[in-house]
Amino acid sequence: MRRGRTFRRRRRRAAQPKKKDIVTRGTLSLDKEWTDLRIWCKKLGMPKSKLGLAYFPTTFRGMMATKNIEAGEDLIRVPERLLVTASKIRHMLLTRPSRSVTPNCPSRALSEHQALAYWIYSESCLSDRSTWSSYMRSLPRDFESVPLYVLSGERPSNKLSCVADVPLWVAKHLPHSVLQRVVEQQRNLFSDWTQTRAVIGNLVGPQLTDWRRYVWSWLVVGTRCIHLGSPTSLKSSQRSEGLLDSSILKPISCQDSIALAPVLDLLNHSHTAEVSTGFESTTRQFVITTHCRYSKGQEVFISYGPHDNHFMLAEYGFVSERNPFQILELDYEMDAWLLAVKSNECLSFAKAAPTADRIDNLVSILKRHGLWGDFTLSPRDSEPSYRVLAALYLLLPAVQYGEISHNSIDRWERWRRGENLTPTSSNNSSNVSDIQEPAAQQWIQRICGRIVQKSDIMLADVRKRHSMCPQDFLYHCLGIIWHETNQTARFWSTTW
Numbered sequence: 001m002r003r004g005r006t007f008r009r010r011r012r013r014a015a016q017p018k019k020k021d022i023v024t025r026g027t028l029s030l031d032k033e034w035t036d037l038r039i040w041c042k043k044l045g046m047p048k049s050k051l052g053l054a055y056f057p058t059t060f061r062g063m064m065a066t067k068n069i070e071a072g073e074d075l076i077r078v079p080e081r082l083l084v085t086a087s088k089i090r091h092m093l094l095t096r097p098s099r100s101v102t103p104n105c106p107s108r109a110l111s112e113h114q115a116l117a118y119w120i121y122s123e124s125c126l127s128d129r130s131t132w133s134s135y136m137r138s139l140p141r142d143f144e145s146v147p148l149y150v151l152s153g154e155r156p157s158n159k160l161s162c163v164a165d166v167p168l169w170v171a172k173h174l175p176h177s178v179l180q181r182v183v184e185q186q187r188n189l190f191s192d193w194t195q196t197r198a199v200i201g202n203l204v205g206p207q208l209t210d211w212r213r214y215v216w217s218w219l220v221v222g223t224r225c226i227h228l229g230s231p232t233s234l235k236s237s238q239r240s241e242g243l244l245d246s247s248i249l250k251p252i253s254c255q256d257s258i259a260l261a262p263v264l265d266l267l268n269h270s271h272t273a274e275v276s277t278g279f280e281s282t283t284r285q286f287v288i289t290t291h292c293r294y295s296k297g298q299e300v301f302i303s304y305g306p307h308d309n310h311f312m313l314a315e316y317g318f319v320s321e322r323n324p325f326q327i328l329e330l331d332y333e334m335d336a337w338l339l340a341v342k343s344n345e346c347l348s349f350a351k352a353a354p355t356a357d358r359i360d361n362l363v364s365i366l367k368r369h370g371l372w373g374d375f376t377l378s379p380r381d382s383e384p385s386y387r388v389l390a391a392l393y394l395l396l397p398a399v400q401y402g403e404i405s406h407n408s409i410d411r412w413e414r415w416r417r418g419e420n421l422t423p424t425s426s427n428n429s430s431n432v433s434d435i436q437e438p439a440a441q442q443w444i445q446r447i448c449g450r451i452v453q454k455s456d457i458m459l460a461d462v463r464k465r466h467s468m469c470p471q472d473f474l475y476h477c478l479g480i481i482w483h484e485t486n487q488t489a490r491f492w493s494t495t496w
């Protein structure tokens with residue numbers, strides 16, 4: 001049934017998170033590690049702020065306002081000398097003596113992520129002898145809620161390790177898009193390990209020998225780095241939706257695009273946070289200014305960017321409840337459907353199955369127009385995304401009638417160009433959307449019905465596991481993800 005505009009507007013509004021939902025209060029930390037870090041940062045020129053380390057019921061360790069903070073105030077200022085960048089590390093490595101007379105891999109061959117991960121690795125090997133030990137002690141001890149950390153195995157490998165009970169269970173209960181991302185992360189992790197070993201092997205100093213320590217170091221960089229952008233002054237910088245992945249910081253060297261920033265990296269994410277960021281060339285400090293007001297005792301947030309929960313879980317090991325960027329991804333379902341169509345498993349739906357070549361031709365048309373993949377349904381929209389419609393309007397006629405007529409491709413091209421055909425025209429000039437909308441609706445409802453069934457099973461499994469290990473944050477996150485998937489799929493299996 002198609003609902004009216006008022007219904008759709010109300011539903012969209014109801015899905016928007018309310019700012020007061022995000023307010024949390026916590027307990028200020030009296031940890032010696034935090035006191036040491038503050039004293040060390042102050043010695044290196046970090047100005048006093050109104051932030052204190054604290055523990056919160058839902059976001060755990062984060063930063064609390066120790067006094068009221070007004071909109072427009074600076075949250076934190078990090079001096080240049082406290083920002084760790086690849087160019088600083090490469091410079092430091094250049095001063096290290098080489099083991100061989102003719103080093104074949106210069107340190108500048110290291111990517112930024114590789115250089116920073118190696119720096120974290122070697123500083124952690126030095127333990128208390130590190131001049132950065134106050135910072136090193138502020139880093140998380142593990143990343144138990146980051147799927148890659150659980151699945152990366154005990155030995156170097158470019159494949160995930162799913163043999164033990166917990167990794168096997170986690171791999172089976174991750175949504176496809178998260179698992180795919182983790183597979184790619186593992187490949188990058190292994191290639192960074194291999195390349196860094198080749199470069200560092202030539203130099204005197206700590207060598208990469210401990211895979212688990214490297215996985216940890218690599219994730220420190222992945223979860224805590226800020227992205228640097230083109231030089232901006234604070235005055236001209238724009239409000240930033242995202243900190244950890246938006247263009248915000250004047251590069252220390254123009255080759256740098258990311259940096260580690262002590263204390264700043266203790267700020268948690270909220271999608272309601274509004275900040276401006278930039279490098280003040282006069283003071284040589286990186287500054288974050290808030291545009292929200294915080295009262296004393298409240299958790300202070302920044303935004304890591306407009307990400308959905310699948311991305312958040314894979315990259316950062318947490319999810320946001322009531323995430324406004326939440327979507328239902330159908331890429332896996334689209335692939336599985338086409339595979340079934342190509343192997344004649346969909347004959348009940350099709351009058352005559354199209355050949356695999358014909359389907360591949362249509363997929364290549366979509367690819368040519370940049371419309372292949374990223375097929376999403378949003379719980380806030382009243383229509384499927386344009387990419388879902390584009391794929392279905394092109395593919396469904398071929399699957400229904402077993403062949404590709406020039407008319408249907410022509411109609412699709414005209415729809416894609418936004419040409420509206422009059423309903424009174426002859427059959428050949430009807431809009432593809434008028435003809436294909438019922439079939440597209442049927443397809444979406446059928447696929448979403450299957451996702452509902454699958455997510456019901458996943459949710460029951462995850463809840464059972466979480467009840468046995470209530471401290472395990474990964475199970476909590478998986479519960480939220482499968483619940484959201486279930487709700488969105490349930491909605492689309494009956495609406496539109």
Ligand SMILES: C[S@@+](CC[C@H](N)C(=O)[O-])C[C@H]1O[C@@H](n2cnc3c(N)ncnc32)[C@H](O)[C@@H]1O
Binds near residue numbers: 139223224267
């Ligand atoms: C840059 S650090 C922020 C400080 C971090 N909480 C700490 O204790 O070091 C990013 C990490 O913080 C955690 N985090 C950030 N925002 C969060 C949130 N809203 N809820 C739960 N965990 C969050 C995630 O583990 C993420 O990988």
